[in-house]
Amino acid sequence: MSKIATAFEKGNAFIPFVTCGDPTIETTEAVVRSMVAAGADLIELGIPFSDPTAEGPVIQEASTRALAGGVTTDKIFDMVARLRADIDTPFAFMTYANVVFSYGIERFAARAEEVGIDGLILPDVPFEEREEFAPAFAAHRIDLIAMIAPTSEDRIAMIAKEAPGFIYLVSSLGVTGVRSQITTDLEGIVATIRKVTDVPVAVGFGISTPDVAAHMAHLADGAIVGSAIVKIVGAEGAQAAGAVGDYVRAMAEAVHTA
Template sequence: MSNLSAIFKDHKAFIPFVVADDPDFDTTVKNVVALAKNGADIVELGIPFSDPVADGPVIQSADLRAFKADVHTETVFDIVAAVRKETDVPLVFLTYLNIVFKYGYDAFLKRCDELNVSGLVIPDLPYENRGEIVPIADKYGIDIIPLITPTSGHRIKMIAEAATGFIYVVSSMGITGERNEFFNGLKDLVTEIKKYTDVPTAIGFGVHTPQQAQQMASIADGVIIGSAIVDIVAKKKQAAPAAIETYTKQIREAVDQSPAKV
C-alpha cells in the first residue's frame, strides 16, 4: 500500500485542488496551508499549462493568471518548498506530460521526492505510454495516478490493475467545471473498478456543493473538488485563504457524514 492509498484506510478522503501561483506565490502557499489545516487529506496542486485539455474555463483562467505572475515549473517547486515549512499535508501535482518531459523525467521526479510530493495526475498520459515514466516514478516512490472515465469501457480492467495511490474517477464526460448533473452510472463504474483493485477511488470533475461531496463520498473512497475552489481564488484574490478555510470546513463535514466503507 502506497502512502497515498493509506490515507483512505479509515475514512473518506477530501482532495481539494488549487492552481500554483494563482494569483501569486504567497497566496498559493497560504491557500494550501488553509486547505491542510481545515480538513484536506491530500492537496492537488495544478502546474499551469498552455493547453490544459482536461480543464474548463475556470481553471484555464487560473492558468492564465499564473502565467501573468510569471510562473515556471521551478516556481511551483519553490511554492511546495515554502508549503513544506508550514505543513506536511500529502501533495500531488496535476500536470501535463510535456511539462515533466521538458524538465526531464528523472530530474522532475527526484525533485518531487525531495519535496515529499506523493503523486502525479497526468490527464494526457495514455495507459499505453505509462512505461516511459512509471519505472522512474517507482524508483522515487511516487504514484502515477490514473484517470478512469465513464467511457473507459474495456480499458477499466488494465488501468485499475496497474493503479497505485488512488484512482481518479471522472464524474462526467467533458472538461472540469462546476455542474449539477453527473454520469448516472457512477456507482456501477466504481463497483466495476473494485473488481480489479483494492486501490482507493476518488470522484472528481464538477463537484462543488457539500451535498454533492457527501453523495460522491458515499459512492467512492473520496471526493476531489477543483473548480469551485479555484473560483474562490479568482473572486477573493489575496483574501482567498479565509474563504477557503470556511469552504473546506463545510466540505469536510459533509464528507465525514458519508459511510466509512464503500
C-alpha cells in the same frame, strides 16, 4: 503503503485542488495552509500549463493568471519544500505531460521526491503512454495516479489493476468545471474497479456542493474538487485563503460524515 493511501485511512477523503501561482505563489501557499487546517486529506497542486486541454474555462483562466504572474515549475517546487517543513498532508501534482517531459522526466521525479510530493496526475497521459513516465516516478516513490472515465468501459480492469495510490474516477464526460448534475453510473464503474483492486477511488470533475461531494464519497472513497475552489481564488485574489478554508471545511465535513 504509499503516503497517498494514508489519506484514505481514516475514511472518505476530501481532496481539494488549487492552481499554483494564481494569482501569486504566496497566495497559493496560504491557501494550501488553510486547506490543511480545514481538514483536507490530500491536496492536488496544479502546475499551470499554457494550453490545458482537459480543463474548462475556470482552470484555464487560473492557469493563464498564474503564468502571467510569472510562476514556474521551479518556483512551485520551492513552495512545496517550504510547505513540507511543517505540513504532513499528502500532496499530488496535477499537470500536463509537456511540463514534466520538458523538465526531464527523471529530473522532475527526483526534484518532486526531494521536496516531498507523493503523487502525480497527468490527464493527457492515458494507460497506453504510462510506461514513458511510470518507472521514474515509481523509483522516486511517487504514485502516478491512473484516471478512469465514464467511457472507459472495457478498459477499466486494465487501468485499475496496477494503479498505485488511488484511482481518479472522472464523474462525467467533458472537461473540468462545475456541473449541475452527474448522471454517470458511477456505482457500476466502482464495482468493476473493485473486482481487480483495493486501492481507493476518488471521484472528480463537476463537484461543487457538500451534498454532491458526500454522495460521491459514499459511492466511492473520496471526492475531488477543483473548479469551485479555483473560482473562489479567482474572486478573492490574494486574500483567498480565508474563504477557501471556509469552503473546504464544509466540504470536508460532508465527505467525512458520508
